[in-house]
Amino acid sequence: MNNDVLNLNRFGRYLVTDIKNAISKYGITLLVMTTLSVTGYLIAGLFSTVIGSGWHSLSIMGRSVLFGISMAVVLISSPARIYGFITDKKEGSSYLTVPVSSLEKTISMVIVCCIVVPFVFFAVYFSFDQIICLLDSDCGQSILYVLNEGRDGLLKVFTDMNMDIDFELMPDLTAVAGPWLYMDDMAQASLTFLLGALLFKSSKPAKTIGCMILISIVLSMITIPVVTNGAVEKFKMAAELGMTPQEIIEEFPVLSWMVKHATLVDTISDTTVNVALFLLIWLRVKRIKH
Numbered sequence: 210m211n212n213d214v215l216n217l218n219r220f221g222r223y224l225v226t227d228i229k230n231a232i233s234k235y236g237i238t239l240l241v242m243t244t245l246s247v248t249g250y251l252i253a254g255l256f257s258t259v260i261g262s263g264w265h266s267l268s269i270m271g272r273s274v275l276f277g278i279s280m281a282v283v284l285i286s287s288p289a290r291i292y293g294f295i296t297d298k299k300e301g302s303s304y305l306t307v308p309v310s311s312l313e314k315t316i317s318m319v320i321v322c323c324i325v326v327p328f329v330f331f332a333v334y335f336s337f338d339q340i341i342c343l344l345d346s347d348c349g350q351s352i353l354y355v356l357n358e359g360r361d362g363l364l365k366v367f368t369d370m371n372m373d374i375d376f377e378l379m380p381d382l383t384a385v386a387g388p389w390l391y392m393d394d395m396a397q398a399s400l401t402f403l404l405g406a407l408l409f410k411s412s413k414p415a416k417t418i419g420c421m422i423l424i425s426i427v428l429s430m431i432t433i434p435v436v437t438n439g440a441v442e443k444f445k446m447a448a449e450l451g452m453t454p455q456e457i458i459e460e461f462p463v464l465s466w467m468v469k470h471a472t473l474v475d476t477i478s479d480t481t482v483n484v485a486l487f488l489l490i491w492l493r494v495k496r497i498k499h
Contacts, residue, residue, distance in 0.1 A: 213310060214310050214312055215310065215312055215313060215316075216310075216313075219309060219313065220309070220313045220316070220317070223307075223309045223313060223314075223317055224317045224320065227317045227318075227321055228321060228325060230291070231291045231321050231325065231326070234290055234291050234294075235287055235290045235291050235326070238286065238287075238290060239283065239287070239326065239329060239330060240333075242279040242282055242283050242330065242334075243279070243329070243330055243333035243334045243337065244333075244337060245275050245276075245278070245279040245334075246267075246272050246275055246276065246279075246334060246337055246338045246341065246352075247337050247341060249267050249271065249272065249275045250266065250267045250272070250341050250345075250348070253265060253266070253267040253271065254266065254267070265347075266345050266347035266348045267348060268348070268349060269348070269349045269350060269352065269355055272338060272341075272348070272352060273352055273355070276334065276338070276352055279330075279334065280330065280334075283326065283327070283330050284327070284395060284398045284399055284402065285398070285402055285414050285418075286402075286414060287322060287326045287399070287402075288318075288322050288399060288402045288403035288405070288406045289402065289405070289406040289413040289414055291321065291322070291326075292318055292322075292403065292406050292407065293406045293413055295406075295407055295494075295497065296406075296407065296408075296409070296410045296497075297410075301497070305497065311491060311494045311495035312491060314494050315487065315490050315491040315494050318403060318490065318494075319400065319403075319487060319490070322399040322400070322403050323395075323396040323399045323400065326399075327395060327399070335351070335352065335353045338351050338352050338353070339351045339353065342354075390472055390475065390476070393476065393479040393480060393483060394479060396483055397479055397482055397483055397486065400483060400486040400487065400490065401417065401421065401486060402414060402417050403486075403490060404417075404486055404489055404490050404493065405417025405420070407490060407493045407494065407497065408493065
């Protein structure tokens with residue numbers, strides 16, 4: 210393999226340096242976000258004690274809300290905090306002189322933002338939450354336990370309904386209820402905000418969100434008329450005629466296949482978008498100028 214494009218030894222050394230850089234730039238913020246469950250638990254307990262109600266533990270609902278907020282903050286803010294300096298004339302110019310190829314820099318960015326940061330966040334956050342639940346039984350079950358039980362509960366609900374649902378039209382419920390199906394969605398979020406961090410010079414997350422809203426509006430204006438043109442009428446007709454699942458499959462073969470293989474369709478579409486985002490990030494790194 211061409212050493213000017215990808216040298217594994219050089220890339221390995223650079224990745225270690227890049228991770229150290231990420232720790233220095235985002236380590237404190239990540240620590241705060243991973244301990245948000247502990248912070249919320251202590252604040253709730255101390256506040257209830259101060260007002261004379263005794264110590265009240267933070268319930269699973271409250272801890273789940275804090276988890277969702279902290280996860281969103283990490284996915285949105287980490288790319289800009291770690292790599293936002295690249296658009297700065299002084300720091301960015303120094304970055305461009307690093308003797309590593311654009312591809313190696315891009316791969317390192319993706320590994321840090323899509324693998325290292327999320328892994329550390331989930332590992333530490335779930336560990337602290339589990340410790341809280343072990344020390345204080347009034348907190349109920351841990352978030353990780355509830356997520357696992359929620360998956361099993363969803364599968365049980367559909368299994369109990371098997372007399373009313375034709376499973377020819379159902380996707381693989383085990384995959385749909387599992388967490389691995391949504392890993393590429395989180396990677397997509399990180400890649401999107403990483404691209405925004407490399408494109409905009411200021412207010413990077415806000416401008417990225419604004420662009421996402423505009424793109425969603427444009428895509429909706431294009432796709433909704435195409436999807437609804439004739440499809441709605443056909444579905445109404447199928448409902449009025451009381452068509453059986455087999456008749457629906459024959460009438461809408463493509464749509465039925467997509468529903469049946471929803472996990473495959475979701476994986477292919479997310480992978481396509483992620484590859485496109487990776488290429489855009491690589492092109493931006495390759496062509497960035499100050």
